[in-house]
Amino acid sequence: MSTQEAQPENLMEAIVSLAKRRGFVFQSSEIYGGLNGFFDYGPLGVELKKNIRDCWWNDMVRRRDDVVGIETSIIMHPKVWEASGHVAGFTDPLVDCKVSKDRYRADQLFWAPIVVDGNTIGYVSALESEKTVEELQAAAESFKRKKAIQGALAPVVAKDFTEAKPEEIALIPSPATGNPGDLTPPRSFNMMFQTNVGAMTNASSVAYLRPETAQGMFVDFKNVVDTNRVKLPFGIAQIGKSFRNEITPRNFIFRSREFEQMEMEYFIHEDADWAKVHEEWISWCEAWLKSIGLPDSHLSRYSHPKEKLAFYSRGTVDIMFKYPFGVQELWGIAARGSYDLTQHANASGKPQEVFDEASKKKFVPHVIEPAVGVDRIFLAVLTAGYAEEEVTDEKGNKEKRTVLRLSPRIAPVKVAVLPLLKNKEVLTNRAKALYAKLKRNYAVQYDDGGAIGKRYRRQDEAGTPWCVTIDFDTIEKPGDTFTLRERDSMQQKRITESELFALLQENVY
Numbered sequence: 199m200s201t202q203e204a205q206p207e208n209l210m211e212a213i214v215s216l217a218k219r220r221g222f223v224f225q226s227s228e229i230y231g232g233l234n235g236f237f238d239y240g241p242l243g244v245e246l247k248k249n250i251r252d253c254w255w256n257d258m259v260r261r262r263d264d265v266v267g268i269e270t271s272i273i274m275h276p277k278v279w280e281a282s283g284h285v286a287g288f289t290d291p292l293v294d295c296k297v298s299k300d301r302y303r304a305d306q307l308f309w310a311p312i313v314v315d316g317n318t319i320g321y322v323s324a325l326e327s328e329k330t331v332e333e334l335q336a337a338a339e340s341f342k343r344k345k346a347i348q349g350a351l352a353p354v355v356a357k358d359f360t361e362a363k364p365e366e367i368a369l370i371p372s373p374a375t376g377n378p379g380d381l382t383p384p385r386s387f388n389m390m391f392q393t394n395v396g397a398m399t400n401a402s403s404v405a406y407l408r409p410e411t412a413q414g415m416f417v418d419f420k421n422v423v424d425t426n427r428v429k430l431p432f433g434i435a436q437i438g439k440s441f442r443n444e445i446t447p448r449n450f451i452f453r454s455r456e457f458e459q460m461e462m463e464y465f466i467h468e469d470a471d472w473a474k475v476h477e478e479w480i481s482w483c484e485a486w487l488k489s490i491g492l493p494d495s496h497l498s499r500y501s502h503p504k505e506k507l508a509f510y511s512r513g514t515v516d517i518m519f520k521y522p523f524g525v526q527e528l529w530g531i532a533a534r535g536s537y538d539l540t541q542h543a544n545a546s547g548k549p550q551e552v553f554d555e556a557s558k559k560k561f562v563p564h565v566i567e568p569a570v571g572v573d574r575i576f577l578a579v580l581t582a583g584y585a586e587e588e589v590t591d592e593k594g595n596k597e598k599r600t601v602l603r604l605s606p607r608i609a610p611v612k613v614a615v616l617p618l619l620k621n622k623e624v625l626t627n628r629a630k631a632l633y634a635k636l637k638r639n640y641a642v643q644y645d646d647g648g649a650i651g652k653r654y655r656r657q658d659e660a661g662t663p664w665c666v667t668i669d670f671d672t673i674e675k676p677g678d679t680f681t682l683r684e685r686d687s688m689q690q691k692r693i694t695e696s697e698l699f700a701l702l703q704e705n706v707y
């Protein structure tokens with residue numbers, strides 16, 4: 199069999215379609231028209247997501263001696279969010295179109311003056327995309343043509359809407375209506391979802407759905423130190439849901455309003471070489487992403503410029519991933535100094551210090567924080583793993599197959615057990631016995647429906663790394679062997695039960 203592999207041009211559409219067709223991800227409340235920024239995970243999706251979480255938890259917490267796990271509540275005391283700075287500062291700049299009622303994030307709305315022979319003759323706008331500058335340039339050319347203005351059009355210089363001066367705001371056209379004067383100046387919009395705790399709905403009952411899991415680790419810092427034999431440097435990790443009322447949720451599950459985070463706060467001595475520890479964690483995160491199958495070719499680093507960092511921050515590096523809609527942040531690794539613990543110590547009146555035996559001094563530890571979204575990893579593994587292939591069999595017949603090349607570590611189904619024929623008890627009995635044994639430790643599927651080739655294709659689309667077929671050789675020939683068919687190479691070989699278990703043990707961890 200030969201193959202020709204390609205990722206389709208409309209990769210994002212293909213992924214969204216596969217996700218729905220095979221039950222990975224659905225729009226939330228779909229029968230009511232959906233709710234923007236919220237998603238449900240179907241039977242295959244929930245397994246994939248759980249495997250991502252489990253791999254992270256095993257590698258980050260269970261297999262390390264210096265990290266412990268916790269699970270804190272989603273709704274915390276409102277003072278937590280005052281002390282952390284979220285009430286005052288967890289905002290995005292919001293712009294309204296007064297006519298269409300569309301809302302934009304000012305830093306995702308781009309504009310440029312149209313300059314002909316050194317004179318500004320108008321303005322153009324476009325939403326952030328891979329092609330923002332090309333779109334602005336095309337709009338500028340079209341504007342000049344329509345107005346029949348002669349002269350040389352300068353290349354557009356794109357700026358985001360936060361950089362527009364008040365006099366420019368009135369001249370920039372709304373992307374929705376195309377008319378200047380329809381956009382409002384940007385204003386700060388707090389992204390925390392508010393709710394009320396208890397029967398009263400007044401100012402004193404206001405609470406928030408957490409916008410990050412990290413504050414749970416800071417607020418419980420003393421509890422963990424006092425109840426566990428932890429010593430600096432050590433980390434506290436948590437996996438859980440976070441909520442942000444994003445102005446423009448988009449790109450499927452990349453930016454949603456309810457999502458899941460895996461965060462770890464690594465506490466270090468105030469005199470520790472923070473830059474070294476920071477670099478160690480960035481490398482750890484990159485290696486971990488590769489261990490679940492993300493290729494080097496899709497990963498890069500972005501260091502936040504010093505002038506854009508919060509005053510307390512010493513440095514932030516994002517691990518970026520090449521999504522179908524562009525290179526975007528996957529994992530942020532921040533060196534936050536002692537800011538968070540100090541804020542909570544001041545706001546609560548409860549010191550957040552540790553005692554250093556060597557110097558006989560008390561101090562507030564500093565922290566390195568790797569923070570990643572489960573849903574973003576989910577989309578990354580679909581992006582890197584999705585392929586459409588033209589397969590030519592030995593007889594020269596061509597066929598298209600869709601395959602998800604997921605690492606066995608995270609694949610929703612590890613093995614599919616397929617009796618060659620549905621109506622031959624000798625085959626189905628052996629297949630069911632193997633299935634029952636595998637099921638004790640692994641996510642497996644039993645599939646006896648349709649031609650064997652069709653069953654292989656079904657498993658390819660679900661990302662199942664191996665299929666085992668129980669055929670007449672299993673029953674009739676010595677050795678009790680099955681046909682093992684490998685998803686990526688489509689190669690087949692004979693394998694015994696104990697070899698199959700050894701293969702799984704080595705690759706699923």
Ligand code: GAP
Nearest residue numbers: 410412452453454457528529530569570571574
């Ligand atoms: N405690 C630090 C913190 O929360 P962040 O960069 O705002 O930092 C960390 O978020 C990670 O959470 C991001 O790198 C991303 O993977 C994920 N994330 C953030 N906002 C998200 C959203 N609206 N939808 C999905 N994932 C999101």
